[in-house]
Amino acid sequence: MRRCIKIENRKRNQTLSIRLTQTEKSAIISKAKKSKLSLNEYILKSSLQSEIKVVDLQPLLVELKRIGNNLNQITRKINSGAFNSYNFSEMIAMQRKIYDAIINLSEEK
Incomplete structure (x- = not known):
């Protein structure tokens, strides 16, 4: 079951910091621009709406x-x-x- 969080109607009072290379940062900014979303919205939608498959081998x-x-x-x-x-x-x-x-x-x- 996939949980969907509404991004628009909530108070944003938390921060999250990550470290990136210049190339990674540029790629994320470029993708956000192409999708016509703010960087914040793009990262939130990308993180919350995509599933990561974990396989225990x-x-x-x-x-x-x-x-x-x-x-x-x-x-x-x-x-x-x-x-x-x-x-x-x-x-x-x-x-x-x-x-x-x-x-x-x-x-x-």
């Missing part, structure tokens, strides 16, 4: 590490001659897809 990374450990154990047994080699190319390809999906999720933040 820790459980996935732990499981991926466990799978990697299992693959290493299997590889050691194959290399030591404990059992005949098996073609793991499909498993490796799936492992790569999982890894790529996790990387994509982490980059969306």
Whole structure:
């Protein structure tokens, strides 16, 4: 559920300070001008009306590490001659897809 705060009808008695580079500041001012809003209105609308997606990848990374450990154990047994080699190319390809999906999720933040 998204909360919407009316910007027009409220008393503004609080301040918030942030630090920016000159490039960041210029970009924000430019976007505010293009949207024909005051800088204050632009920042408020941008902050209050946009959602930030937070993805907790820790459980996935732990499981991926466990799978990697299992693959290493299997590889050691194959290399030591404990059992005949098996073609793991499909498993490796799936492992790569999982890894790529996790990387994509982490980059969306």
